[in-house]
Amino acid sequence: MTDRYQAPAPARPAESVLATNKVIRNTYMLLSMTLLFSAAMAGVSMVLQVPHPGVIITLVGYFGLLFLVSYLRNSIWALPAVFALTGFMGFTLGPIVSAYLALPNGGQIVMQAFGGTAAIFLSLSAYALTSRKDFSFMGGFLFAGIIVAFLAGLAAIFFQMPMLSLAVSVMFVLLMSGLILWETSNIIHGGETNYVMATVTLFVAIFNLFISLLNILGVMNSD
Structure with missing residues (x-):
């Protein structure tokens, strides 16, 4: 009895990246939860009218918790x-949002920054996911x-240089937009296999994008 030749099965149609890539699914699920938690912590600090802890404490807390996440990534x-990291960042964001809301058109500025972010x-995530281009x-x-x-940005803060601060905000909008493309592409093409670190990268990009848009819109809407 001769063996029958069996033609290879035709390739299955390409499925959605979100359905086939476990890292992306887990990343976006965790990202959604951290964004909600961070927003809740920002709301708590606003209700309690907590003053901003200052640049030094903010940076020490941010980089310390970021190192902790990286150390515990697996x-x-x-x-x-x-x-803990995203909650801390949200808690420090609350006083900043409160300061903008205190402006005559502060509510509009905050909503524009939120919508823009x-x-x-x-749009950038959708483009990276659908085009599957490599932005490495x-x-x-x-x-x-x-x-x-x-x-x-540190120089603008310590030397009180508003125009430099505005220029830094514009730079961060461009850089964070690029970071979103880069990290999403990195996940798609297997460069990032740890969804925890992928979540942190995207969260930081969104956070800095929002802060930068707040600063830009605040200048544009001020006298």
Whole structure:
């Protein structure tokens, strides 16, 4: 009895990235929860009228918790660390939002910044997911640009240079938009397999994008 030749089965149609990539599904699920938790913590600090802790405490808390998340990235304690980081960032965001809401047109500024942040994130994420283009080439430029913008931002704060602060905000809008494309592409093409770190990267991009848009819109809507 001769063996019968069996033709290979035809390739299945490409499925949605969100349905086939577990890292992306977990990333967006965790990202949604951290955004809600961060917003809740911002609301708590606004209700309690907590003053902003200042640049030094904010940076120490942020980088300390970021290091903790990175250290625990493959541990079951990574998730509590992520919520500690995003909750802390939300708590420090509350006084900033309160300051803008105290302006005559503050509510409009906050809503415009929120809408702009959502529109940029959703459109860039959708483009990266549907086009599946590889944006890995942007990595070196983005991280070098973030370091330069971060140092310039510190200089603007300590030396009270409003125009430099505005320029830094514009830089951060561009850099964070690029970071969203880069990280989403990184997940799609297997460069990032840890959904905890992917979530943190996207959260930080969204957070800085919102803060930068607040600053830009605040200047544009002021006298």
